[in-house]
Amino acid sequence: MPKVNVYNILGEQVEQIELKDDVFGVEINEHALYEVVKNQLANKRQGTQSAKTRAEVRGGGRKPWRQKGTGRARQGSIRAPHWVGGGVTFAPKPRDYSYKVPKKVKRLAMKSALSSKVLNEEIIILDKLSLDEPKTKEMAKILSNIKAGKKALIVMDEKDMNIIKSARNIPNVQVTYVNTLNVYDILHFDSFIITKDAVRKVEEVYA
Numbered sequence: 001m002p003k004v005n006v007y008n009i010l011g012e013q014v015e016q017i018e019l020k021d022d023v024f025g026v027e028i029n030e031h032a033l034y035e036v037v038k039n040q041l042a043n044k045r046q047g048t049q050s051a052k053t054r055a056e057v058r059g060g061g062r063k064p065w066r067q068k069g070t071g072r073a074r075q076g077s078i079r080a081p082h083w084v085g086g087g088v089t090f091a092p093k094p095r096d097y098s099y100k101v102p103k104k105v106k107r108l109a110m111k112s113a114l115s116s117k118v119l120n121e122e123i124i125i126l127d128k129l130s131l132d133e134p135k136t137k138e139m140a141k142i143l144s145n146i147k148a149g150k151k152a153l154i155v156m157d158e159k160d161m162n163i164i165k166s167a168r169n170i171p172n173v174q175v176t177y178v179n180t181l182n183v184y185d186i187l188h189f190d191s192f193i194i195t196k197d198a199v200r201k202v203e204e205v206y207a
Contacts, residue, residue: 011145054087134165149190
């Protein structure tokens with residue numbers, strides 16, 4: 001079982017805990033990570049791009065000149081794709097890019113992402129994280145104390161509006177919860193900051 005230090009908000013080590021091997025110590029499956037990240041990014045796509053085909057652009061109903069005898073190339077419409085103002089060949093249309101990934105692959109990817117944070121020493125476990133009132137300055141001080149990276153993901157076991165409001169004005173800092181945790185966010189951020197209670201909840205869900 002991997003052993004990780006637990007810190008307080010002052011950046012002082014208070015204890016050391018063991019993490020479950022089957023959640024934080026699995027062999028990293030890069031293909032599962034790739035499939036799940038690709039899926040998440042595809043599902044985020046709006047798919048609202050659209051352009052008009054030659055059938056949809058205005059004009060072009062009349063043949064611009066007769067078929068033969070002019071010396072020019074034959075043309076049937078001034079709205080053909082090679083004309084200025086013509087329709088687009090194979091024009092993109094609104095579509096849904098989302099698709100599903102098997103649950104087992106998602107689960108494996110999540111465990112691989114969590115294990116990679118432990119392996120790369122990018123996980124910071126706090127004994128608790130709470131503020132009496134929303135204070136961006138206080139949150140910035142905590143992140144400095146624990147030596148968080150430039151991009152930090154804070155994982156809580158339950159909603160805390162004081163923490164959310166304190167962190168939302170700090171660039172590249174995001175607050176999430178165990179039930180909304182996803183692979184892309186874990187890999188995207190340099191520092192994975194998680195409370196001790198949230199660690200136990202993650203182990204409970206994914207063990």
